Amino acid sequence: MADLVGRASAHGLHGEVAVWRFAVASGDAASAVAGLLGGVPQVGGGGWEIVTAASVLAVLRVGLTNDALRFRLEGLPALGAFELRFSPWCLVDVLGEEAAALPGLVGLAARVQDFTTLNGRTVRYVVPALV
Numbered sequence: 001m002a003d004l005v006g007r008a009s010a011h012g013l014h015g016e017v018a019v020w021r022f023a024v025a026s027g028d029a030a031s032a033v034a035g036l037l038g039g040v041p042q043v044g045g046g047g048w049e050i051v052t053a054a055s056v057l058a059v060l061r062v063g064l065t066n067d068a069l070r071f072r073l074e075g076l077p078a079l080g081a082f083e084l085r086f087s088p089w090c091l092v093d094v095l096g097e098e099a100a101a102l103p104g105l106v107g108l109a110a111r112v113q114d115f116t117t118l119n120g121r122t123v124r125y126v127v128p129a130l131v
Helices: 027-037 091-095 097-101
Strands: 004-013 017-024 042-044 047-051 056-064 068-073 081-085 105-116 122-130
Touching (some): 004 027, 004 105, 017 027, 027 047, 027 068, 091 097, 091 122
Antiparallel strands (some): 017 047, 017 105, 056 068, 068 081, 105 122
């Protein structure tokens, strides 16, 4: 398994703009991610967080399970792997049927998605998508 340097998640800004958020343990890793994707590293929660300016990532897939994707950033492959978790959903529910056969190089977008609950309430999530 690839060396894990941090976590990634799709992140919403003001409910309308979808970007990527990274959490890492090292200030050097935070600076590298911010240098590649924009954003300002912030200390907090026992590590560093970067809310990037990027809505699309070019990633190299290094691992895949039903509930997580491990990848390296194409522009920083030597930095290490990041994990994108899908729980409480599974990979196929989030990225679609083609996710099971992801190639090595993948484009991931963060997008705003509205869902309607069974009682008719609309809920807004920011979710990853293949591009």
